[in-house]
Amino acid sequence: MTRYIARRLLQGAGTLLLVMFVLHLLTTVAIQLNGNPAQAFFGDKVATPAQVAAVEERFGLDDPCFDQPGNPCLGPFAERLGQYARGDLGTNLRGREVADIVGAAAPNTLRLFCVVVVTWLALGMVLGSVAARWRGSAGDHGIRLTSVLIDAFPVFVLLIVYRYVVAVPLNRWSKETFGEDSWPPYWFRPSFDPAHPWATVLVPGILLGLAGSAAFIRLVRASQLESYAGEHVRTARSKGLSEPRVVVHHVVRNSSVPVVTAVGLTFAEALGGAVITEGLMNIYGMGGVLWEAVRNDDVGLVLGIVTLLTTVTVLVMIAVDIAYALLDPRIRLGTDD
């Protein structure tokens, strides 16, 4: 097991390095083709070459290779890796440390993800189990239709409708019904309130979770159907165990391994959804900061946050693989990888 983890960590470190290199290459090519993002610092104002040069130096863009298309700029890459290793993610256009911003924003993103994962698991396990238990029934078909409908409403559309059409009247209604200081008006606030982070993150999180839950419903249904057809379930039934016991101990439990790992695998996708959610709902999280950075043309901040979030994704994938190996002995004992 230790050997498996060590190997997986090593492999992950390699992937991480490659990912950073790809991001670096893309940025470099963009800068070489498009001219310098340092110009954005000045917005519409005309800057003197000396001013531009000063800004370039501050953002580490002063290397001549950024003016030579085709040059992979390995020097600045090594320099940047060194900075990352020291925990320095660069600064935004106003000179604030990206690490600082991340420290302030990350807790809200974590809150959002908590709500999302709970929604995924709750919807996926309940609806998927019901659909598998009564396969072919009206309920099964209804759940299937629901999951197709969920797929048809991208999280972007859900949030736009919620924020601009539903939230305002709902907020007004709940204020009138429950009073200014009760919880419901905070739940339905159309934008984030740092004083009540959990309450204002709840509904956007549920919507984001809802948008991703279709895949979970299908996965739970498929893996439980496989369990129902399995020999261990037939054995359990034939030795006279009650149906609820068979369902809970032999079907749900056995089919929860792929579900747990799917949480990790959908992480990358959910991260994209989180950016949209936080951006649209003004949540001060990593995604919200990124969204604003794109709007303000703040390339340094965009690069810092994208690098960090990608790193987190790699770490999550490694964690998923290790969890999978812990849960399923066939993986860690297998010799085929």
Add this chain to the structure above:
Amino acid sequence: MERMTDMDRTLTPRPLAGAWRALRRRPDAVIAAVVLVLFTTMALAPRLFTRTSPRSCDIREARVDPQWAGGAHPLGTDSLGCDVLATLVHGVRPSLLLAVVVVGVALVVGVTLGLLAGYYLGWVDYLVSRTVEVFLVIPLLLAALLILSLFQGVDLGGGTFDVILLPAIVLILFSWMPYARYVRASVLETKNLDYVTAARSLGASDLRIMVRHVLPNAVGPVTAILPTSVAGIISWEAVLSFLGIGVRPPATSWGIQIEQGSEWVTGGAPHILLAPLVCLVATVLALVVLGDALRDALDPRLAR
């Protein structure tokens, strides 16, 4: 009767022909196809649906309510006085073209790489698999935000392809991996089957074996994910355009319209937002339904 159709579905030499027959029997798939044909016609010939130009805007007629079939502005006008229906109809082309181009190119790239990796294994496979792994961990939206914001200021001109060029490149770069994975898996499954060995011992070249004998087995699973992929790209485009880094003005797209409309919902003109939103949902829903039906039709395990 039912058994007969089941049998000829499994015996049919071309899986797509069987899928086509199965699809025609499903009313939801037929309705979805009709919706898609409608929007495709809109993209190809926008003038069939509206004679108003989306650029002829009269600010004095801003935010007119929908007048439906009778009036000059059937779906009303937006905040600048442009006809909503005209903008909508002319916005279909960039959105659909982008989605089709992205999925088409990504498909070719993914299938080629997957085929080579699965067939030759060894270092080719190592290279492709590692590349897939690296690109998979970079979330598509994050990469798109990074690259497109770097290219925000570039002027590429206003031609049909120019307005979608940048988002197309970025989306292709980060969406070919699933195809490569599916194809690689089904090549691995197929390439040691008896009929492939027979073809090889008859002296068929690698290329011929790959294209004629191995690839057709991968067509099923890949086709099943195509409609959903197109739907996915359409909604990504809406997000990117909403942020101002997708399809470029002066071209319009549903994402740009949604962005403009979102400010006016509480200002008494919800139709500016709702019109493009309804179209977006209708298209995505049609594609998802079609994808769902295709998945059933192409998966022999579900046919029984």
